Amino acid sequence: MKRSLNSPLTAQEVERFIDAKVPADRRSCPRCGVDRWNLSQGESGNEMLGLSILDERQKQVALYPAIVFSCENCGFVSMHAKQTVLNWLEEEDT
Numbered sequence: 001m002k003r004s005l006n007s008p009l010t011a012q013e014v015e016r017f018i019d020a021k022v023p024a025d026r027r028s029c030p031r032c033g034v035d036r037w038n039l040s041q042g043e044s045g046n047e048m049l050g051l052s053i054l055d056e057r058q059k060q061v062a063l064y065p066a067i068v069f070s071c072e073n074c075g076f077v078s079m080h081a082k083q084t085v086l087n088w089l090e091e092e093d094t
């Protein structure tokens with residue numbers, strides 16, 4: 001099933017992506033070394049997390065959608081481009 005950048009991903013899909021792409025010995029937090037991450041994607045299906053792209057008046061003109069993890073121990077924030085995760089899920093489905 002083809003999904004858009006607006007489609008929320010399940011925690012299981014994100015977990016499968018990380019399992020496939022990130023070696024087990026590289027999953028701990030680069031700041032504190034603890035391997036406990038919280039996943040944030042926005043609170044509802046209509047919200048999307050990412051990096052805001054602003055114009056010169058600080059008005060948001062675009063969003064770079066991202067899957068956002070925060071370290072449960074120290075709060076370090078780590079992001080993966082949502083498009084890359086979607087591309088991988090699509091390949092996995094075929």
Ligand SMILES: [Zn+2]
Pocket residue numbers: 029030031032033034071072073074075076
């Ligand atoms: Zn940490």
